[in-house]
Amino acid sequence: MKLTLRIWRQKGPDVAGDLETHELPDVSPDMSFLEMLDVLNEQLQNEGKEPVAFDHDCREGICGMCSLVIDGVPHGPMKATTTCQLHMRTFHDGDTITIEPFRAKAFPVIKDLCIDRGAFDRISASGGFVSVNTGGAPDANAVPIGKEDADAAMDAAACIGCGACVAACPNASAMLYVSAKVGHLAHLPQGQPERGRRARSMVETMDAEGFGNCRNYYECEAVCPKEISHHFIGGMNRDFLKANLCGGE
Amino acid sequence: MNWLARLLGSSVGRKMLVALTGLALVGFVIAHMLGNLQVFLGPDALNSYAAKLKSLGALLWVMRGGLLAVFVVHVGLALKLAAENKAARPAAYARPGRVQSTLGARSMVLTGLMVLLFVLYHLAHFTFGWTHPEHATATEAVQTLTGPVNRHDVYYMVVMGFRQPLVSGLYIAAMALLALHMSHGVQSVFQSLGLNNRKYEDPIRKLAIGLAWVIFLGNSSMPVAVMAGLVDLPGA
Amino acid sequence: MKLESAIPEGPVEGKWDKHRFEMKLVNPANKRKFRVLVVGSGLAGGSAAATLAELGYEVLCFCFQDSARRAHSIAAQGGINAAKNYQNDGDSVYRLFYDTVKGGDFRSREANVYRLAQVSANIIDQCVAQGVPFAREYGGQLANRSFGGAQVSRTFYARGQTGQQLLLGCYAGLSRQVGLGNVKMFPRTELLDVVVVDGLARGIVTRDLVSGKVESFAGDAVVLATGGYSNVFYLSTNAKGCNVTAAWRAHKRGAGFANPCYTQIHPTCIPQSGDHQSKLTLMSESLRNDGRVWVPKEPGDTRKPRDIPEDQRDYYLERKYPSFGNLAPRDIASRSAKEACDAGLGVGPGGRGVFLDFRDAIQRLGKNAIEQRYGNLFEMYQRITDDDPYEVPMRIYPAPHYSMGGLWVDYNLMSTVPGLHVIGEANFSDHGANRLGASALMQGLADGYFILPYTIGHYFATHKPGPVDTDHAEFKRVEKEVEERMQRFVSIGGKRTPDSFHRELGRLMWNNVGMARTKESLEEALREIPRIRDEFWSDVRVVGGRSEMNNALEQAGRVADFLEFAETMALDALTRDESCGGHFREEHQSEEGEAVRNDADFCHAAVWEYTGEGNAPMEHREPLDFPNVPLATRSYK
Known part of the structure; x- marks a missing residue:
């Protein structure tokens, strides 16, 4: 396959960036999208040019490190698939592909296609946990958890924290990410004692990080590689309201 | 009251307020439409309904004040949220994309602003009578126990107003925008308030879209009927 | 030490x-x-x-x-x-x-x-x-x-x-x-x-x-x-x-x-599809509960798998290990796949793959049951290979894990x-x-x-490490060494990318220090690794500077360390003149191809001490004893 790539290049966070065009004459349909970028980088380096910086690690769709907005869609056109699992057979010979970083104020560009998702870590640190120290845990079977609840918790916990939800949202809102963690723990008995606190604290940190507001577009859900449902957002809204109306100051 | 400040200071809390005010406005839109549909019952029905509203006096002003407050909060907060949303993505995508969001959802700010402009026009047209004073100042005399009284001839104003194709077209277009706004807004209310779930989602969606159609058809039926001559001045 | x-x-x-x-x-x-x-x-x-x-x-x-x-x-x-x-x-x-x-x-x-x-x-x-x-x-x-x-x-x-x-x-x-x-x-x-x-x-x-x-x-x-x-x-x-x-x-x-x-080496990974391959994807071993592993009996059989009749297929795990069959342990399953491919029976691009076939399981249990058990794995496989495992057998190959x-x-x-x-x-x-x-x-x-x-x-309680801070001369010295090393990478200005050296090393290690090792293959590796390393240090090209985000520089550092480590790894494999677990020396196998341990000489952990650049590492041994679990030979027949 012959492809034309329009790739975002940006030296650093405070420097203006621009799209750069590159031709790839010989792309195998069996390559993954990132392997295609590897080929480009090999080509660039052999010409003495700086390779395109992009984030990636496990390349099997679970670490959440890879990103990229491909032709306007985070993680590209294939549903429920991360960029690293997207294969070039999804595209056609002669295609022009536009590759941009996830764009949000809360995700500043570090270089080229790499972004800083530290805001997600800070949201987690503000409440995405059960406050339990190591040791002293009761027997794992001491509290039964119904299969439906365990499954629902797992549906939410499947989030890989990639940030595609933010990238896809016209408002750069992080509600799907936050609600996935809130929803995961809200479905388990272990999460109950801090349920309200957690929702309040995580939402407030999310706001402080400069994400936009949810307007119920559900673009987040459509691009989520793990197909996390927007119903977790509704659930978090409920928890948040309840915590404010019925909880402490 | 710290908790209230925290609630309303948060993105989620403010969305809830937009949802609640939106819900109130939906109630108003429905009531407003039902009242006005009395145009089909003839001049007397509509004019006495108008007179009854007027006779509420201070209460009417309280209601108007409340409505205005709700409206201002709804629009003001929505604009504030929209400004924050814009700030949350300072650099736009060179090649924007869309997967599953609906036109109604994506155009909320636009349709909302157009409806706002329309409301201003609508007030100038029918409430304040600035655009067509010749229609708005018409009165009719009715007999009461205490003798004849002049009351505002709303029916005349409406019919004369909607006889102009441009005005009717504007009203119908505005109703289409309002319906589009509501088709997403009403569903959104449930989601924002945390009342949505897997079981209710589909009925809620149908309700929202159904309601939007009812508002569109109900309100548009009046200019259409006038233009088609189905609603006309008495004796014509 | x-x-x-x-x-x-x-x-x-x-x-x-x-x-x-x-x-x-x-x-x-x-x-x-x-x-x-x-x-x-x-x-x-x-x-x-x-x-x-x-x-x-x-x-x-x-x-x-x-x-x-x-x-x-x-x-x-x-x-x-x-x-x-x-x-x-x-x-x-x-x-x-x-x-x-x-x-x-x-x-x-x-x-x-x-x-x-x-x-x-x-x-x-x-x-x-x-x-x-x-x-x-x-x-x-x-x-x-x-x-x-x-x-x-x-x-x-x-x-x-x-x-x-x-x-x-x-x-x-x-x-x-x-x-x-x-x-x-x-x-x-x-x-x-x-x-x-x-x-x-x-x-x-x-x-x-x-x-x-x-x-x-x-x-x-x-x-x-x-x-x-x-x-x-x-x-x-x-x-x-x-x-x-x-x-x-x-x-x-x-x-x-x-x-x-x-x-x-994990037996059930998706095989390499070409030279562009950057990593291998594992699929859960649970697939072997229902899938049957086979290769064609004739080398170079290019017919579609479904067209190869039953009597021309070799279900080699079932044949060699009748009681464990397709569930033979990881090292055995991996090695058998390699043997089949070495004999020219491999399938798919490059002949490095064997079939894992669900046809019989689908016939026996129905497609639904199989989908219930492995639906997500089948999807992942199809996403990567574009083959539908419900219709054609999966292709698998072992991968370092x-x-x-x-x-x-x-x-x-x-x-x-x-x-x-x-x-x-x-x-x-x-x-x-x-x-x-x-x-x-x-x-x-x-x-x-x-x-x-x-x-x-x-x-902490026994050693009571006292105060120390990063102004200490030793910190400064190591810091300087690191800086110099980074500078060296960006200054070489050769012709090849760090990745190309990593690929070359990887191929050598896989062929010579991989699933099955011999004295010869290991000695060859020990000759080749220093050659690649020397070439790396004279011909690597790291584009970009060291005071910025630079993926190529990161990679160069990692590859440089792999190039040193690989030599110790090969030396250890050569020194351990027995087969045990994942370490299989072809010289030490039973008639059935099982690993043969040498407990008399190698029941120890081999611990290598670094003795300076250019010097061979020194081997130390921690003897291992098994007073509770008596030494025995694994058998999966």
Whole structure:
């Protein structure tokens, strides 16, 4: 396959960036999208040019490190698939592909296609946990958890924290990410004692990080590689309201 | 009251307020439409309904004040949220994309602003009578126990107003925008308030879209009927 | 180098209890005064950092990824073992211990393995308390499955994402401590050297991968939780960033490297599709429960698999191992696939693949049942290969997956450099020559949650490391070395990318130090590795500077370390003149092709000491004895 790539290049966070065009004459349909970028980088380096910086690690769709907005869609056109699992057979010979970083104020560009998702870590640190120290845990079977609840918790916990939800949202809102963690723990008995606190604290940190507001577009859900449902957002809204109306100051 | 400040200071809390005010406005839109549909019952029905509203006096002003407050909060907060949303993505995508969001959802700010402009026009047209004073100042005399009284001839104003194709077209277009706004807004209310779930989602969606159609058809039926001559001045 | 394993006296069942009592404690008020540098944030590093912070130590945690949650533990699919005996099928701590020692082909340390089995139950309790959504039965009890040929159901799982859920549990605990200010997290920061002052590990030198800044951190103990070295093969199931740099740098500063030749090759991975391949994707071993492995009987048979009649197929695992059949252990299944492909019977591009066929299972159980069991795996396979496994057989091939070898540690998980602790896959102790399925997650969390937090206190209480800061001359010296090394990379200005050298090394290692090794192949590797290394140092081209984000520079550093490590690995494989577990020397096999151990000469851990550039490393041996699990030959006939 012959492809034309329009790739975002940006030296650093405070420097203006621009799209750069590159031709790839010989792309195998069996390559993954990132392997295609590897080929480009090999080509660039052999010409003495700086390779395109992009984030990636496990390349099997679970670490959440890879990103990229491909032709306007985070993680590209294939549903429920991360960029690293997207294969070039999804595209056609002669295609022009536009590759941009996830764009949000809360995700500043570090270089080229790499972004800083530290805001997600800070949201987690503000409440995405059960406050339990190591040791002293009761027997794992001491509290039964119904299969439906365990499954629902797992549906939410499947989030890989990639940030595609933010990238896809016209408002750069992080509600799907936050609600996935809130929803995961809200479905388990272990999460109950801090349920309200957690929702309040995580939402407030999310706001402080400069994400936009949810307007119920559900673009987040459509691009989520793990197909996390927007119903977790509704659930978090409920928890948040309840915590404010019925909880402490 | 710290908790209230925290609630309303948060993105989620403010969305809830937009949802609640939106819900109130939906109630108003429905009531407003039902009242006005009395145009089909003839001049007397509509004019006495108008007179009854007027006779509420201070209460009417309280209601108007409340409505205005709700409206201002709804629009003001929505604009504030929209400004924050814009700030949350300072650099736009060179090649924007869309997967599953609906036109109604994506155009909320636009349709909302157009409806706002329309409301201003609508007030100038029918409430304040600035655009067509010749229609708005018409009165009719009715007999009461205490003798004849002049009351505002709303029916005349409406019919004369909607006889102009441009005005009717504007009203119908505005109703289409309002319906589009509501088709997403009403569903959104449930989601924002945390009342949505897997079981209710589909009925809620149908309700929202159904309601939007009812508002569109109900309100548009009046200019259409006038233009088609189905609603006309008495004796014509 | 002295190897003092510090194994407590007494019967194996009581060693850990006794040791816990005998270890010195640090006064709670004094814990804050000790700073621990934890490198790596996977299951081992993340759990250790969180737990040490909970205890009151000051913790600094480093990872090269952009977030602690991305460590490669996240990719583990199958599950985690624990001797809970919830299924009432006769499991016990002793049985898990026994299975692990036997599975490791008698090359692990009994005392460590027993302790691992002991704390396994606590791990599950801890994870559930954190909110890890393990699979449940309708009644609300935890579900278990049997895994990797175990006779009991002791594996806990969360769909096919057990590693992810356990890591996110760890990450949650770590995040909590970050929020409380007890842990300071340094993402996108790579360890480039270890600093030893007066014989004690006192700090690390790192590079900020965003700014390129080289910086030192001083502390009272260093914990390496930096994973395994399977990427020495270039193509493996490890994440692209996994590397041996931290372990290798520590080794060069005095830490013994144990059994580097022990690597595990996982039998069910998706084969390579071309030269562009950057990694291999593992598919859960559970597929072998219903899939049948076969190759055509005739070499070069290019017919479509469905057109090859039954009598022209060789179901070689069923033929060779009638009782275990397709469920033969990992090393055996992997080696058999290699043999078939070496004989020219391989299928798919390049002839490196064998069929894993679900036709009979679909006929027997129906497509629905198969979809229920493996739907997500089938989808993943189809996404990558574009083949529909319901219609055509899957193609699989073995891939490097896990490294049992690692830095040598004593019973306290401390390396030969006092103060330098090594946990998780980075150390060598618990899996011997072969790791059982679902045991890696168990070991990582055991080390981090329940072992290191005790033993590190003992180290502080007994060694009392005094104050030191990064102005110390030794820090300055190491920092300068690191800077010079970075400068050297960007100044060579050769013609080849770091990646091309990594590929070349990987091919050599896979062919010569891979699934089956011979004296000749290893000697060839030992000749070739220095050649590639020399070429690397004269011809590598690192575009861009060192004071900025530079992926090529990061990679160059990692490849340079792999190029040194590979030689020790090959030497270890050559020196270990026997077959055991994942280490298969073709010279040492039975008539049926089974590994033949030589317990008389090799029942030890081989620990390599670095003796300076250009010098051969020196071998030390820690003898292993098995008073509880009698030495026996594995048989899977």
